[in-house]
Amino acid sequence: MLRVNNIEVSYLNVIRVLHGISLEVGDGQIVALIGANGGGKTTTLKSISGLLKVEQGQIRSGDISFNDKRIDHLGPEDIAGLGISQVMEGRRTLEHLTVEENLQVGAYRRRDRAAVKRDLEMVYDYFPRIREYRKRVSGYLSGGEQQMLVIGRALMADPRLMLLDEPSLGLAPMAVAEIYEIIERINQERDVSMLVVEQNVKAALSIAGYGYVMENGRIVLDGPADRLRDNEDVKEFYMGISSSGSRKNYREAKHYRRRKRWLS
Amino acid sequence: MTFFLQLFITGLALGMMYALIAIGFVIIFKCSQAFNIASGQIVMLGAYLGYTFLMPLALPVWAAILIAIAVGVMMGLVIERLTIRPLLGQPPLPIVLMTIALAGVIDGVAILGWGGEYQAYHDRLPAITLHLGAVSVPPSSVLALIVSVVLVAILMFVFRFTKIGLAMRATAEDEQVTRSLGIRATTVYALVWVIACVVGIVGGILLGGVSGASPPLSDIGLKALAVVILGGLDSIEGAIVGGVILGILENLAAGYLDPLMPSGGGLANVFPFIIMLIVLIFKPHGLFGLKRIERV
Numbered sequence: 001m002l003r004v005n006n007i008e009v010s011y012l013n014v015i016r017v018l019h020g021i022s023l024e025v026g027d028g029q030i031v032a033l034i035g036a037n038g039g040g041k042t043t044t045l046k047s048i049s050g051l052l053k054v055e056q057g058q059i060r061s062g063d064i065s066f067n068d069k070r071i072d073h074l075g076p077e078d079i080a081g082l083g084i085s086q087v088m089e090g091r092r093t094l095e096h097l098t099v100e101e102n103l104q105v106g107a108y109r110r111r112d113r114a115a116v117k118r119d120l121e122m123v124y125d126y127f128p129r130i131r132e133y134r135k136r137v138s139g140y141l142s143g144g145e146q147q148m149l150v151i152g153r154a155l156m157a158d159p160r161l162m163l164l165d166e167p168s169l170g171l172a173p174m175a176v177a178e179i180y181e182i183i184e185r186i187n188q189e190r191d192v193s194m195l196v197v198e199q200n201v202k203a204a205l206s207i208a209g210y211g212y213v214m215e216n217g218r219i220v221l222d223g224p225a226d227r228l229r230d231n232e233d234v235k236e237f238y239m240g241i242s243s244s245g246s247r248k249n250y251r252e253a254k255h256y257r258r259r260k261r262w263l264s
Numbered sequence: 265m266t267f268f269l270q271l272f273i274t275g276l277a278l279g280m281m282y283a284l285i286a287i288g289f290v291i292i293f294k295c296s297q298a299f300n301i302a303s304g305q306i307v308m309l310g311a312y313l314g315y316t317f318l319m320p321l322a323l324p325v326w327a328a329i330l331i332a333i334a335v336g337v338m339m340g341l342v343i344e345r346l347t348i349r350p351l352l353g354q355p356p357l358p359i360v361l362m363t364i365a366l367a368g369v370i371d372g373v374a375i376l377g378w379g380g381e382y383q384a385y386h387d388r389l390p391a392i393t394l395h396l397g398a399v400s401v402p403p404s405s406v407l408a409l410i411v412s413v414v415l416v417a418i419l420m421f422v423f424r425f426t427k428i429g430l431a432m433r434a435t436a437e438d439e440q441v442t443r444s445l446g447i448r449a450t451t452v453y454a455l456v457w458v459i460a461c462v463v464g465i466v467g468g469i470l471l472g473g474v475s476g477a478s479p480p481l482s483d484i485g486l487k488a489l490a491v492v493i494l495g496g497l498d499s500i501e502g503a504i505v506g507g508v509i510l511g512i513l514e515n516l517a518a519g520y521l522d523p524l525m526p527s528g529g530g531l532a533n534v535f536p537f538i539i540m541l542i543v544l545i546f547k548p549h550g551l552f553g554l555k556r557i558e559r560v
Contacts, residue, residue: 049444054353080446088444094437095557097430105434108427109446139557157445 001027001193002048002084002161007062007072009040009047011055017043019217020062025161030187030194032204032225034238035214041197042089044214045163048195049086050076066161081109085159089166089197091146093153095139099130102138102149106156116156123152126182144175151179155186161193162186168200176203183207201238205229213238266398271519272512273396277405278474279511280412284467285484286491286503287419288460294436294498295456296348298359304485305370306339306461310468311477312378317469318388325390329411329466336465340458348453367482374479384476404473411470415463416504423500428455436498490540496553505551510536 002025009018018040025031033041046052047059054076064072071079080086085106094102103123107116124131127148133141138149147167154162167183168176184207187194198204205211211228213221221233228234285307292300310332317328347362374380386404394401423429428451435442435452443449468477471484491510495502518532525531549555 051440051444054440054443056353076443077446077448080444086444088441092438092441094434094441096437096554097433101430101434104427104430105442105447106445108431108442137557153445 001025001067002195003065004044004048005063005065007044007047007064008060009043009052009057010060011057013058016060017057017217018047021214021217021219022062023212023219023222025193025195028187028191028193029210030184030196030208032201032208032211033195033197033214034199034201034204034211034234036199036238038216039214040217041214042165043217045086045165045195045197047072048079049084049163050074050079051086051088080157083158083160084163085154085157085161086163087150087154087165087167089169091143091150091169093138093141093146093149095137097138098135099138099141099149100134102153103156106153107158110158115158119156119158123155126155126186127152144171144179147171147175147179148182151183151186155190155192159192161195164194164196166197166199168198168203176200180207199238201234267519268516269396269399270401271515273399273401274405275512275515276508277401277408277412277511278515279508280416281408281467281470281474281507282484282487282491282511283504283507284412284415284463284470286488286495286507287416287500288463288467289485289488289492290495290498290500290503291432291456292460293492295432295439295453296356296359298356298363299489300460301360301363301485302367302370303363303460303464303488304482305367305374306464307468307471307484308374308477308479308482309370310336310465311472311481312374312383312468313465314469314472315378315383315385315477318385319383322388325388325407329469332465332469333462336462337458339465340456340461341454343461344450344454344457348457349450352449352453367485371479371482378477380479382476382478383472386473386476389473404470407473408470411466415466419459419463420500428452432456487536490536493540493550494543496550498554499550499552502550502552510539513539 004021004023006020006022007018008016008020010016021044033044035041043052043057046057048064052059059072063070066082066084071082094105103120107119110116130145130148130152133145138146141149151167164183167179171179180203183194186192196204196208205225205228208225211222211225212219213234285303289300289303292298313332313335314328317323317331343366351358351362389403389407392403392406394406423432431442431447432452432455435447435449439449471481475481491506492503494510495506514532514535517535521531522529543550
């Protein structure tokens with residue numbers, strides 16, 4: 001349903017951050033995009049959702065299509081209207097609005113009031129904890145609850161594809177597990193495709209069907225998630241597990257990394 | 265006591281006009297984090313429009329106000345299309361500079377269209393003097409009270425209870441998020457500028473009824489700044505409360521303190537800024553300003 005075809009992206013016309021990224025998300029699929037800091041994962045998501053243009057970034061070449069319709073020239077509002085919802089990095093709740101108002105903002109473009117009301121209940125069913133706080137100002141929720149709220153808000157737009165940017169960022173392991181479980185349920189029950197950007201590789205690959213590994217603005221490795229999970233390099237670089245299965249100490253990992261790089 | 269009530273009620277009317285003008289200032293600040301330097305000029309333009317509608321064209325007051333609202337709507341749309349849209353996604357400073365340019369343009373229009381002369385039209389307002397016991401409220405204040413209360417009530421309803429009001433509040437919090445959820449930033453900005461122009465121009469007509477239309481009327485923009493700093497820069501409720509407080513205090517100062525001055529006056533005009541200074545020292549967020557939410 002989503003095809004990113006060899007895009008090159010630069011900011012302010014000079015800083016090139018993506019050097020030809022291609023990826024695909026099929027109907028109902030969960031795809032993970034993993035890699036280290038500064039690799040261009042967030043930029044890839046912003047290219048898809050159109051927010052790149054808001055930040056003076058530009059797709060220099062290549063194209064992006066959604067359901068065989070080109071979307072790389074559209075603004076973020078129109079792309080959202082096609083059914084792509086982005087959950088931005090860092091739990092961007094609308095702090096001074098209540099929980100319920102946050103969710104209503106997600107449904108802004110929808111006209112069918114009955115369906116919106118149904119979906120509001122659906123979101124509260126997925127996240128029972130935020131139902132308790134529906135009248136509360138969202139800025140005071142805990143980190144995990146805020147993450148639930150922004151996922152719920154994106155869900156209120158009734159999307160076909162959700163772009164999740166680091167849903168595990170800064171959360172306790174328990175909260176990460178809870179959120180990933182719900183993401184997987186939403187994918188299965190609502191038939192929403194997902195493109196998940198993560199540094200928490202283990203969590204992302206546990207629910208994804210397919211994965212791409214990004215480094216320095218390029219995709220260096222891709223394959224079905226279970227194959228990536230068993231890949232020695234992925235284990236070594238992103239999961240901190242050495243070939244023998246024991247944890248490796250930092251110095252050795254760094255040494256290994258210097259010795260064997262994908263790029264150069 | 266009669267004297268006090270007299271000052272209090274005309275001060276209330278003045279304060280509601282300040283509140284109206286300050287709302288225009290606040291919503292632009294909320295959405296763009298930019299000061300609208302031209303807010304006083306819009307008021308001044310409103311006063312001149314009021315003069316033209318009421319004196320040479322001799323329209324009834326209600327028609328003048330309706331046409332003024334239409335002019336405000338068009339002005340807001342034109343400003344958004346020509347100046348705000350190209351600046352979308354830019355930091356606040358270019359928008360502030362744009363409003364400085366806008367202030368210059370409107371000053372020029374006032375000179376081109378009306379010669380920059382003082383024009384009064386208070387005798388064209390309907391003669392509805394309100395008598396409350398011994399207190400008599402002049403027509404300009406009665407009109408100002410009625411129109412501004414109605415307009416403020418409508419705006420509050422829009423902000424609180426409508427979908428577009430929610431979109432405006434959400435955009436004020438985080439424009440990127442709302443755009444990614446499909447709320448058009450251009451629509452929100454157009455509406456913000458339309459409201460700012462409408463309240464400015466209607467406020468100008470009302471204020472012109474009290475003090476006449478003249479280029480120095482644009483100094484009201486600075487008083488609006490004092491109002492919003494008292495109420496909190498990003499709070500609409502604060503703008504209303506701040507406007508009323510400042511209007512009343514200014515009138516009381518004019519009534520009680522000005523006669524004590526050796527020059528026989530002048531304190532009333534300084535009074536809002538004295539309050540602004542005190543507020544800045546002791547309560548920099550203002551009375552109702554949004555505090556940054558920090559979880560510990």
